[in-house]
């Protein structure tokens with residue numbers, strides 16, 4: 001019998017067995033680097049002369065793998081294959097569709113260390129961050145499988161004498177799934193399988209810096225029994241084929257997670273009717289953040305400093321939920337700055353294949369350059385109290401960087417940097433701190449450290465973000481515990497991992513028969 005959903009436990013790498021198994025997986029994956037992965041269209045392997053080379057950001061001369069690169073014609077073919085498969089997949093028993101996700105979850109659980117090792121090489125994740133990504137992918141598969149069954153049930157409708165009424169959900173059609181690189185397994189897998197389990201078929205265009213993990217996941221889905229054409233693996237440059245996929249008249253919906261600018265572009269393009277298009281496209285767009293942690297004078301300052309450091313520097317600050325602003329009430333501001341700096345100083349930065357390194361590289365040269373530019377901007381906007389110098393090594397290493405005394409309107413306090421750069425901002429009191437926290441175009445995550453009940457209740461109402469946490473870090477949302485998604489320019493607030501999510505991939509049908 002199917003058990004209730006529960007979250008996949010995270011591994012403890014101080015445990016000898018977990019450490020040994022992960023070290024073995026890292027060795028094994030290292031020996032498999034450099035392989036080539038074609039497109040998968042309608043179940044068929046399709047290769048191209050043009051290729052995308054995925055590199056290890058800790059050692060950019062090391063090729064993790066290459067993948068075929070779709071052009072516009074192959075993007076069109078991917079849509080056509082998805083459309084063909086939709087005819088039968090939409091009629092599958094929802095429980096049978098869900099079983100494929102559960103089989104994939106079981107396989108991923110068995111191969112957990114291997115997938116986490118791929119994340120270490122391709123995304124530069126520390127062991128713990130890689131394990132959390134893999135665990136979240138398992139959670140999505142388990143949870144969305146159950147949700148697929150739940151949403152397929154007949155929906156309640158009030159009885160009307162003389163009529164028999166039925167209300168139920170049906171899938172939308174062909175969806176284009178465009179995930180980011182920062183959770184290249186969990187977010188990619190969650191977006192893809194939520195759409196598919198609801199009866200849609202998918203063209204998956206992975207992020208170009210992390211396509212190998214996606215290729216491995218598509219293989220896993222095939223092994224679990226996903227029919228040809230339900231998930232079409234279609235890597236290619238977002239700039240080159242993204243518009244084509246979004247504008248295609250047979251695309252029914254676009255599920256996107258990534259930056260504000262690309263999200264806005266997709267939103268606009270999808271709103272324009274293409275020749276031959278007979279529906280309004282649905283867009284699910286989860287975008288950036290400029291997330292804040294607010295600390296007042298009643299807070300446990302050690303806990304606050306721990307929370308700020310974990311949220312700001314976990315996975316090199318490359319989480320949409322990362323704390324990039326610490327807003328601290330003046331009377332404890334100096335104290336908190338000192339505690340945060342003291343903790344951040346102890347973080348070791350280096351190649352993540354070595355478990356002693358808590359922080360690895362940022363994702364690529366472009367990210368490295370952009371973050372360094374922001375650090376230069378930050379020097380002029382406050383006091384640089386930690387970081388700045390790139391860490392040793394050929395990879396894209398940037399150490400934890402803290403700028404304090406930053407004004408709320410400074411660029412580093414307003415723009416998403418997406419790297420290990422924390423702006424610390426003094427506030428006169430809690431009320432002003434809340435105003436500063438809300439003075440952003442984003443609204444993804446936030447946290448408050450306080451022991452004052454009235455203030456926490458005020459923040460519950462007034463702190464305008466999709467995921468708000470009290471007296472803990474603002475990263476690490478868990479599936480079906482903290483449904484995830486943001487307000488304003490952070491996106492359409494889809495609440496991934498929540499019980500409304502599957503509804504985004506469905507439409508309701510009402511059938512009435514006169515008796």
Ligand code: NAP
Nearest residue numbers: 180181206207208237238239242258259262286287288320
């Ligand atoms: P990105 O540059 O916007 O890329 C995201 C995806 O969009 C990639 O697959 C990319 O493909 C594709 N793309 C680029 N241009 C496109 C176009 N014109 N049309 C269609 N697709 C296009 O974002 P990223 O750097 O991967 O991810 C970091 C961003 O994601 C941050 O802003 C972060 O806050 C956000 N994020 C948000 C959430 C959330 O839940 N709100 C979660 C994770 C990340 P290529 O790789 O080929 O360019």
